[in-house]
Amino acid sequence: MDRPGVPFARRLDEYGDAPALITSDGTVTYRELAERVETGARQLGDIRRLVCICGANDVEVIVAYLAALAAGHPVLLAPGDNPGSIDAAIAAYRPDVVVRRDHDGRTAVEELCAGSTHVLHPDLALLLSTSGSTGSPKLVRLSHRNVQSNAEAIAEYLDIRSTDRAATTLPMHYCYGLSVIHSHLLRGAALVLTTCSVADAEFWELFRSHGGTGFAGVPYTFDLLDRVGFDTLDLPDLRYVTQAGGRLAPDRVQTYADLGRRRGWDFFVMYGQTEATARMAYLPPELADTHPQTIGRPIPGGSFRIEPLIDAPGDTGELVYSGPNVMLGYAEGPEDLRLGDVLGGELRTGDLARCREDGLYEVVGRRSRFAKIFGLRIDLALVESTLAEHGLRSCCVGGADELIVAVELGGTVDGAREVAARAAGLPTGAVRVRAVSELPRTATGKPDYSAVTALARRPEPAQSACPDGRADAAALRALYADILNCPNVTDDSSFVSSGGDSLSYVRMSLQLEQLLGYLPENWHTTRIGDFEPHCGRRRPSVETNVLLRAVAIILIAGSHIHLFTLLGGAHVLLGVAGYNFARFHLSSAGRTDRVRHTLVSVGRIALPSMLWLGCVIALTGEYRITSAFLLNGILGPPGWTIEWRYWFVEAIVYILLVVAALLCIPVVDRTERTYPFLFPMGLVAVGLLTRYGLIDIDDSRNRILTASVVFWFFALGWAAAKATTVWHRMCVTVAIVATVPGFFFGETRREIIVIGGLCLLVWLRSVPCPTVVSRVAGVLASASLYIYLTHFQVYLPLRDDHPWLALALSLLVGIMYWQAVTFVLRLGRRGALRSAAPGNLTGRRPLPFREPEFRRVRPG
Incomplete structure (x- = not known):
C-alpha cells in the first residue's frame, strides 16, 4: 500500500529549473527543492512518525516541512519564534522528531525515539493551533485531502501562475501564512522568503528586486501599510493583494480596491478559519468596491448554508460550511491522533451571517461575541x-x-x-x-x-496604590516601537531582540522607569510580557554606565577647554562601550543576527561622524580628507596632529568591526556562548600584548590613542558585563588595578580616574541620585557621542575668554546634533520605502544549503 502524503509536495520536480524559493542570498529551483525534499524524507525514515516543526520562513525549515508532507509524516507545526509554545507543544504531544534551530542558527533534526510512540490515523497530515500559538494543547487535525484541496481552490480563484512571486508576510505556523506557501508551490510559483515586516524598507527592496507579484495581509498589516505610505510605492510587478485574518472595515476595503484598480492589481478579501485549513470564501475584486461589507462567495468546491437560530433575525443564522477542506476534528492530546473524520466535511463556523439576494454572504456577528449583562x-x-x-x-x-x-x-x-x-x-x-x-x-x-x-x-488609575507604576503591555509595546523604530513589537519582544543598542538604551531606560515606576534589573533582555508594575516608592537612581557616560563627556569637554585637567574620560568610555556591547549584541540570537546587529550599530556611529567631519572639512579645510572617512588611524599622519582629536570614534568603529568579524567564525561564536566570561577575559589577555609592547606599536604618545593598543579597555568592559559572581568581579578588578598603572606615562590622576570608572562598572549596577540628576545624566549620556564630535568646533573660539560658556554651548550643540540625527533616522525609514529604486533580476544565484543536522536525543 502506498504511503499517504500531500500530492503537491511529491510533484515539485515537475517545474524543473523554475525558481521555487527566493531569499536575499539566492534562489532554489524546483528541481533543487525536490532533491532536498527527497533527501529530507529519507532522513526522517520509513516509519511514520509525528514530526514537530518549528515554523519559520526559511529554506531549511520549508524543506523539512515539505519532506514530512511528501513522506506522509504528520506535522505538528509550532511557532518558531516562541520557545515557550514550542516547549508546550513537545510536552503535550511528545513528538517523535523535532525540527528546530540550534544556537548556531542551523536547522537540526532531533530524533526523540527510533520509532513512534503514537498511533497515527492514515489520513492525518497536519496539526495546527486555532490561535496561531501552541500554548494550548487543542489543535486542529487536517488531512492530506484538506491540505491539497484548499491549496487547489485558493490557486484557482486567485489565478496563481507559475510566473508569480509571493512574499511571505505572515508566519509559517499561521494557517493564512501557510496557505500562501501551499497554493504557490502547487502552481510552480516562487516564494520570496523574508522575515521583514511590510513596514521595513528591506522588505520592499527585496520584493521589487525579485519582481514580487503578490502578498498577504491581516487587518493590522494594512495599518502598517497606511503608515509607510503604501499608496506611493512603485511596485510595477504587483498583481494581487489578499486580506484575511479578521474583518477589514468596509471603507478601507473600498480604499484598497480603488487603489488596486488605479494601479493595476487586484484586491481579494477572503474569509476562513484554521478548521477549514485556511479559506472558505472570497470576494472577487470587481465586487469589492460595491459590496465591501460581505465575505463574498464560497471557494471552489465549497458551499454555505445558514442554520436558523432562535435568538437571531429571520434571515440571519449560524454560517455552516461544507467542503473537502473541513478538518477531521480537534485533538486535545496525543491519544486523539488515532481518530479519523468526526465532522463529515461540515463546519459550524460560529459566525452569524446572512445570504443576500445577490448570493453574496455577509457576516454580521459572532455567536461567542455576545455578552449577557x-x-x-x-x-x-x-x-x-x-x-x-x-x-x-x-x-x-x-x-x-x-x-x-x-x-x-x-x-x-x-x-x-x-x-x-x-x-x-x-x-x-x-x-x-x-x-x-x-x-x-x-x-x-x-x-x-x-x-x-x-x-x-487591574485597579483603575485613580484608585491605584501606585499610579506612577501602572503600565499595560500595550503602552510598553508602543514605547518600544517608538524609540526603536520597530513596528513588529510583541509581548515576547525585548530591548535587545528588537534591535536596541547603546545609542537608544539611555532614552529607553529613562522612559521605561517613568512608565513602570522603577527600572527592573536586566530589563534590556526581559520580555515585555514579563514586566511587572511596582507599588510603593523607590529611591530614584541612575544606571552606573549611564552616569559614567555623562560624567566622562563633561570631563572630556571641560579638560579640552582647560576648565580643569581631569583626563581619562575617553578610556572609561571605551570600557563602557565594551560593557554595552556585551549586553546588547551578545544575545541568544543566531550568529548572523548578532553580526548584523553589530554592523547596524557601527553604521549609527560612523555615519553621523563622517557626515559631521565631512561638513567641517568642506567649510574650514581644517582636517585631512582621511578624517572624514575615519581612516586617520590607518593612513596617518604619524605623530600627534589635530586629526587625532577623533581617535576615540575611530577606535570604537575599528574595534566593533574586528569583533563582528571574529563572531562571524562559527567556532569563535560557539566558544563565546559556551564560556561567556572566560572569552572576554581571554580577549583582555590578547589586548595586553599590544599594551605591554609584546607586539610592536609606535612608541610615540599616540600609543594610548591607537585602537589596537586600547582594545583591552573594551575587553575589560565586556568582561565586567559578563561577571555574574563575586569571583568573576574580583578577577576583572584585579585585571584593571594591575594593568592600568603605567599606561598613561606616569599621569597618576588619569590612572585613578580610569581605574575608578572601570571598577564602578564592575561593582555597581546603579547609583542612587535625585530624579533631576538622572534625567540630566540620561540626556548627556544619550548625546555623548555627538557632544564629542561637535565640541571641538564649538569651544575653540570661546575657550580663552568664556570657558564656562564654551562648555555649556559644547554640550548644547552636541545635544542638538543628537536630536537632529534621531529625527532624520525616523524619517529615513519612510523615505527609504518611497524612494528606493527597484532592483533588476540579472540572473539566479544558487542558494547555499546545509543538510540539517540529524541527532538522536535519548528519551528522559
Whole structure:
C-alpha cells in the first residue's frame, strides 16, 4: 500500500529549473527543492512518525516541512519564534522528531525515539493551533485531502501562475501564512522568503528586486501599510493583494480596491478559519468596491448554508460550511491522533451571517461575541463598530455585570464610555473603559480579547496604590516601537531582540522607569510580557554606565577647554562601550543576527561622524580628507596632529568591526556562548600584548590613542558585563588595578580616574541620585557621542575668554546634533520605502544549503 502524503509536495520536480524559493542570498529551483525534499524524507525514515516543526520562513525549515508532507509524516507545526509554545507543544504531544534551530542558527533534526510512540490515523497530515500559538494543547487535525484541496481552490480563484512571486508576510505556523506557501508551490510559483515586516524598507527592496507579484495581509498589516505610505510605492510587478485574518472595515476595503484598480492589481478579501485549513470564501475584486461589507462567495468546491437560530433575525443564522477542506476534528492530546473524520466535511463556523439576494454572504456577528449583562444580550461587535463610527478603535469583552472596552488613545475615556453605553443599552456605570496606546493583539495581528479582559482586573488609575507604576503591555509595546523604530513589537519582544543598542538604551531606560515606576534589573533582555508594575516608592537612581557616560563627556569637554585637567574620560568610555556591547549584541540570537546587529550599530556611529567631519572639512579645510572617512588611524599622519582629536570614534568603529568579524567564525561564536566570561577575559589577555609592547606599536604618545593598543579597555568592559559572581568581579578588578598603572606615562590622576570608572562598572549596577540628576545624566549620556564630535568646533573660539560658556554651548550643540540625527533616522525609514529604486533580476544565484543536522536525543 502506498504511503499517504500531500500530492503537491511529491510533484515539485515537475517545474524543473523554475525558481521555487527566493531569499536575499539566492534562489532554489524546483528541481533543487525536490532533491532536498527527497533527501529530507529519507532522513526522517520509513516509519511514520509525528514530526514537530518549528515554523519559520526559511529554506531549511520549508524543506523539512515539505519532506514530512511528501513522506506522509504528520506535522505538528509550532511557532518558531516562541520557545515557550514550542516547549508546550513537545510536552503535550511528545513528538517523535523535532525540527528546530540550534544556537548556531542551523536547522537540526532531533530524533526523540527510533520509532513512534503514537498511533497515527492514515489520513492525518497536519496539526495546527486555532490561535496561531501552541500554548494550548487543542489543535486542529487536517488531512492530506484538506491540505491539497484548499491549496487547489485558493490557486484557482486567485489565478496563481507559475510566473508569480509571493512574499511571505505572515508566519509559517499561521494557517493564512501557510496557505500562501501551499497554493504557490502547487502552481510552480516562487516564494520570496523574508522575515521583514511590510513596514521595513528591506522588505520592499527585496520584493521589487525579485519582481514580487503578490502578498498577504491581516487587518493590522494594512495599518502598517497606511503608515509607510503604501499608496506611493512603485511596485510595477504587483498583481494581487489578499486580506484575511479578521474583518477589514468596509471603507478601507473600498480604499484598497480603488487603489488596486488605479494601479493595476487586484484586491481579494477572503474569509476562513484554521478548521477549514485556511479559506472558505472570497470576494472577487470587481465586487469589492460595491459590496465591501460581505465575505463574498464560497471557494471552489465549497458551499454555505445558514442554520436558523432562535435568538437571531429571520434571515440571519449560524454560517455552516461544507467542503473537502473541513478538518477531521480537534485533538486535545496525543491519544486523539488515532481518530479519523468526526465532522463529515461540515463546519459550524460560529459566525452569524446572512445570504443576500445577490448570493453574496455577509457576516454580521459572532455567536461567542455576545455578552449577557444585567440580563441583556449585548452584541460586542455592534458596540465596536459604533465606537469606530465615532473615530474610536476598540476591543470589547463582557465582564461580570459590566462591559469592558479597551480604546486606543485619541478620544476621552468618558466620551468612549457614553458611546459604548448607548450602543449597548447599558447605564454608563456598567461600562468600564481603559485607554491604551495600542490595542492588544495576538502574534498574528488579531485582537487579543483575553488581554482586554486582563486589563479589567487591574485597579483603575485613580484608585491605584501606585499610579506612577501602572503600565499595560500595550503602552510598553508602543514605547518600544517608538524609540526603536520597530513596528513588529510583541509581548515576547525585548530591548535587545528588537534591535536596541547603546545609542537608544539611555532614552529607553529613562522612559521605561517613568512608565513602570522603577527600572527592573536586566530589563534590556526581559520580555515585555514579563514586566511587572511596582507599588510603593523607590529611591530614584541612575544606571552606573549611564552616569559614567555623562560624567566622562563633561570631563572630556571641560579638560579640552582647560576648565580643569581631569583626563581619562575617553578610556572609561571605551570600557563602557565594551560593557554595552556585551549586553546588547551578545544575545541568544543566531550568529548572523548578532553580526548584523553589530554592523547596524557601527553604521549609527560612523555615519553621523563622517557626515559631521565631512561638513567641517568642506567649510574650514581644517582636517585631512582621511578624517572624514575615519581612516586617520590607518593612513596617518604619524605623530600627534589635530586629526587625532577623533581617535576615540575611530577606535570604537575599528574595534566593533574586528569583533563582528571574529563572531562571524562559527567556532569563535560557539566558544563565546559556551564560556561567556572566560572569552572576554581571554580577549583582555590578547589586548595586553599590544599594551605591554609584546607586539610592536609606535612608541610615540599616540600609543594610548591607537585602537589596537586600547582594545583591552573594551575587553575589560565586556568582561565586567559578563561577571555574574563575586569571583568573576574580583578577577576583572584585579585585571584593571594591575594593568592600568603605567599606561598613561606616569599621569597618576588619569590612572585613578580610569581605574575608578572601570571598577564602578564592575561593582555597581546603579547609583542612587535625585530624579533631576538622572534625567540630566540620561540626556548627556544619550548625546555623548555627538557632544564629542561637535565640541571641538564649538569651544575653540570661546575657550580663552568664556570657558564656562564654551562648555555649556559644547554640550548644547552636541545635544542638538543628537536630536537632529534621531529625527532624520525616523524619517529615513519612510523615505527609504518611497524612494528606493527597484532592483533588476540579472540572473539566479544558487542558494547555499546545509543538510540539517540529524541527532538522536535519548528519551528522559
